[in-house]
Amino acid sequence: MKVTPAMIFISSPTVQGLFHGLQSLKQLIFTSAASQDKGIPVPALKITDYPRFSWRGMHLDVGRYFMSKDSVIRYIDFLALYKFNKFHWHLTEDQGWRIEIRKYPKLTETGAWRKETIIGHLKDTPRVYDGIPHGGYYTQEEIREVVEYAADRFITVIPEIEMPGHAQAAIASYPHLGVTGKPVEVKTEWGISNIIFNPVEETFRFLEDVLEEVLELFPSEFIHIGGDEAKKDQWKASPAVQKQIRELGLKDEDELQSWFIRRIEKFLSERGRRLIGWDEILEGGLAPNATVMSWRGIKGGIEAAEMGHDVVMSPTTHCYLDYYQSDPENEPLAIGGFLPLEKVYSYEPVPEELDAEKAKHILGAQGNVWTEYMKTFRDVEYMAFPRMTAIAEVVWSQPESKDYIDFSNRLKMHVPLFEALDINYSKTGMP
Numbered sequence: 001m002k003v004t005p006a007m008i009f010i011s012s013p014t015v016q017g018l019f020h021g022l023q024s025l026k027q028l029i030f031t032s033a034a035s036q037d038k039g040i041p042v043p044a045l046k047i048t049d050y051p052r053f054s055w056r057g058m059h060l061d062v063g064r065y066f067m068s069k070d071s072v073i074r075y076i077d078f079l080a081l082y083k084f085n086k087f088h089w090h091l092t093e094d095q096g097w098r099i100e101i102r103k104y105p106k107l108t109e110t111g112a113w114r115k116e117t118i119i120g121h122l123k124d125t126p127r128v129y130d131g132i133p134h135g136g137y138y139t140q141e142e143i144r145e146v147v148e149y150a151a152d153r154f155i156t157v158i159p160e161i162e163m164p165g166h167a168q169a170a171i172a173s174y175p176h177l178g179v180t181g182k183p184v185e186v187k188t189e190w191g192i193s194n195i196i197f198n199p200v201e202e203t204f205r206f207l208e209d210v211l212e213e214v215l216e217l218f219p220s221e222f223i224h225i226g227g228d229e230a231k232k233d234q235w236k237a238s239p240a241v242q243k244q245i246r247e248l249g250l251k252d253e254d255e256l257q258s259w260f261i262r263r264i265e266k267f268l269s270e271r272g273r274r275l276i277g278w279d280e281i282l283e284g285g286l287a288p289n290a291t292v293m294s295w296r297g298i299k300g301g302i303e304a305a306e307m308g309h310d311v312v313m314s315p316t317t318h319c320y321l322d323y324y325q326s327d328p329e330n331e332p333l334a335i336g337g338f339l340p341l342e343k344v345y346s347y348e349p350v351p352e353e354l355d356a357e358k359a360k361h362i363l364g365a366q367g368n369v370w371t372e373y374m375k376t377f378r379d380v381e382y383m384a385f386p387r388m389t390a391i392a393e394v395v396w397s398q399p400e401s402k403d404y405i406d407f408s409n410r411l412k413m414h415v416p417l418f419e420a421l422d423i424n425y426s427k428t429g430m431p
């Protein structure tokens with residue numbers, strides 16, 4: 001980009017590059033000291049720029065609280081403005097199933113709704129519930145609209161369909177998919193559920209049917225299958241599952257999860273897609289072409305990259321935007337943790353442990369927004385801003401050009417932009 005007294009000139013070998021150039025221009029315009037008499041001054045400058053990583057991601061959990069299609073569109077606008085190119089849409093949870101599946105209507109008739117929601121923190125005693133039903137889902141038409149809106153802004157939407165855990169809403173809709181076959185409710189509180197898919201043919205038929213519809217809706221090469229926090233208690237307690245483990249010649253429940261994920265990985269591979277899952281998919285053996293999203297620190301990411309698998313880094317320590325951004329005394333209730341802006345900004349996605357060849361497997365990084373403690377999209381904005389601007393720079397900039405003081409000064413200039421867009425940014429989270 002070149003700005004001279006005579007003109008503003010943006011060039012790029014790709015249309016995507018031009019789009020990114022326009023975002024820079026938009027940022028410059030909004031951060032300039034515009035006035036009635038002088039118009040909008042844009043500084044004379046020359047910028048040569050390109051992104052460091054191919055996975056510049058932001059995630060949004062719509063399972064814990066449903067966020068309207070318009071809110072999701074607004075989120076995509078934010079991602080586009082800060083040049084993210086992946087939107088990880090967490091669509092299924094214990095507390096709600098959010099995507100219409102034509103073959104299984106109960107997923108949204110039953111699974112998209114919970115009768116009430118826990119109030120306050122999960123750790124509070126006694127647990128108190130609001131008695132207010134909550135839910136919602138996206139029709140396939142709405143999903144197509146979001147995917148297309150994102151694609152027009154060079155953002156790929158990666159859907160996440162959770163398995164074998166975080167599946168309580170699916171099992172509430174179709175109890176035969178569970179290990180016991182007994183009815184369960186859509187979960188009304190946070191935390192990890194004991195309810196897990198039964199690892200049998202009928203379940204695979206269901207999941208493959210669901211994925212067939214998902215693949216129709218999402219052109220993304222990567223399909224996220226979750227894989228995190230699958231408690232194995234029901235598998236341990238079930239004589240049928242134990243028999244299956246023995247018959248398959250597997251060592252334990254971790255190997256059974258691995259067997260489960262491998263089967264889904266094969267299904268996706270045969271359809272030209274790539275499976276991505278949380279780092280628990282390493283336990284019991286990683287499926288052949290799987291990509292790992294490392295969230296419990298970076299160990300899983302390092303292990304996967306060492307084995308030649310691609311990795312997206314999203315460790316809780318630097319990328320979990322559901323953590324407190326300043327002293328909890330001054331903040332709305334959050335899940336816990338402490339992740340101020342400066343720490344987010346300091347994140348280096350390529351671990352020192354990896355040599356140059358293995359480091360190529362680090363596709364990039366991603367900020368995650370889990371919404372247990374974010375009831376509304378205004379709350380999401382509060383937790384995401386300003387920290388997602390730090391993630392944006394982590395995944396875009398070369399490490400040698402990063403400078404927190406410089407970033408802070410530039411970020412402060414974005415306040416008029418946040419205000420013009422009516423973003424509910426956190427003032428306590430600002431530098």
Ligand code: ACM
Binds near residue numbers: 229278295
């Ligand atoms: C996760 O935060 N359970 C991936």
